[in-house]
Amino acid sequence: MPVVKEWAYTRVPSKDPALVPLYRPPPKVDKKFNTAAYPVNTDNIMLRSAGHKPSVWVMRDISLNRQRQEKQDYYNAKEPAYKDFRWMHGNCPGYCSICSEIKGTNGCMNLVHHNHQSSHLDRITADTDIFGQYYCVGCKCLHPVKTGTRYPVIMSSSTLNGWRGMSSSYTGDPFHIDWDTCSGAKIRTMLHSFRAQFQHSLRPLDILAVIGINDLLNGTSIWSIIDQLRRFRDIVAKVAPGEKSGDSTFAVSTVINPPKLTRFTRRDHRHVPTMDRTKEIAALNTKIIELNLESPQSPFQVARAPSTFQTFGVKFRKERCKDRPRNLMQLAVGHKHIQWRESDPNKQLHLCDSKRITMGKSCIRYFSQIYGIPL
Numbered sequence: 001m002p003v004v005k006e007w008a009y010t011r012v013p014s015k016d017p018a019l020v021p022l023y024r025p026p027p028k029v030d031k032k033f034n035t036a037a038y039p040v041n042t043d044n045i046m047l048r049s050a051g052h053k054p055s056v057w058v059m060r061d062i063s064l065n066r067q068r069q070e071k072q073d074y075y076n077a078k079e080p081a082y083k084d085f086r087w088m089h090g091n092c093p094g095y096c097s098i099c100s101e102i103k104g105t106n107g108c109m110n111l112v113h114h115n116h117q118s119s120h121l122d123r124i125t126a127d128t129d130i131f132g133q134y135y136c137v138g139c140k141c142l143h144p145v146k147t148g149t150r151y152p153v154i155m156s157s158s159t160l161n162g163w164r165g166m167s168s169s170y171t172g173d174p175f176h177i178d179w180d181t182c183s184g185a186k187i188r189t190m191l192h193s194f195r196a197q198f199q200h201s202l203r204p205l206d207i208l209a210v211i212g213i214n215d216l217l218n219g220t221s222i223w224s225i226i227d228q229l230r231r232f233r234d235i236v237a238k239v240a241p242g243e244k245s246g247d248s249t250f251a252v253s254t255v256i257n258p259p260k261l262t263r264f265t266r267r268d269h270r271h272v273p274t275m276d277r278t279k280e281i282a283a284l285n286t287k288i289i290e291l292n293l294e295s296p297q298s299p300f301q302v303a304r305a306p307s308t309f310q311t312f313g314v315k316f317r318k319e320r321c322k323d324r325p326r327n328l329m330q331l332a333v334g335h336k337h338i339q340w341r342e343s344d345p346n347k348q349l350h351l352c353d354s355k356r357i358t359m360g361k362s363c364i365r366y367f368s369q370i371y372g373i374p375l
Helices: 056-076 082-089 119-125 187-197 213-217 222-237 278-294 353-371
Strands: 116-118 133-136 141-144 151-156 178-182 205-210 249-252 314-316 332-335
Touching (some): 116 119, 213 222
């Protein structure tokens, strides 16, 4: 029987269009390898001093074992009768298998309808090739299921839901990040999703939350929002404590200023918000920055979380450098309505596609900074 060399080009049969039969070389080492997210000595298969490289087939086994273990953890978090619940309600439009099949605050499963996108669920349930790789929609390439010893996760509502698909020119994330986005989600909705997918994780998580706008839209006070974010942070801190790479971290980005909820000057006659929460959003963003500063800054500085999202889609008056205030929002005079998705200024709540891509890249840049990954 002939010996197949590890570097030989291999034919990969699959029904997935991204894994069509073709001849290609074996996978490359992940970009996060030898960084804070994926230390060298993690798998005990690389002797860095001797210059030895990990075997392709050993890396394949590690990838498949990681996928098998995380899939088991995900299904163990569900209620024992989740299959019967899915059989009864699975045909309902918009049925969410992630949020519907775990215990809610009332102690039982509840039927949940929303548009929920989770790259974590795609990663643990995807088909893999002979190298233990799967096609990642976010990275737009093939890579192993195991992407590090820590997992970066971005959780957002409709603010960033499906932002990658808005541009055909986007080449994909430079390194793998788990995105968990849900349209119309409040903080408690994303906390419920976190419990369904990540609460039983055996590895530390680095969470970046881009949430809060829907809570403001429903009239929630800023003190209640901050209390919910603190509770979210405390729950994240309990995941995989005492790991060598450090404890889990939680950071929050600032909230945008949509025309539907804000109005900076009375001269802006293009829209009149039905619920003017301009002062509340300004105070909330200040509290969010303070929340990130008071959170543990080890092993990573979560204070580096994106803190300029409140300036997106906002028009500022021009001032000389020496006369500028420390808070840029004091120069706001209106909105750039062309940078918002909705055509009616009184209903504008979501940024346009180009600004959402800028927001997504800012979130990726946050993880590249704390992990020390050059972009």
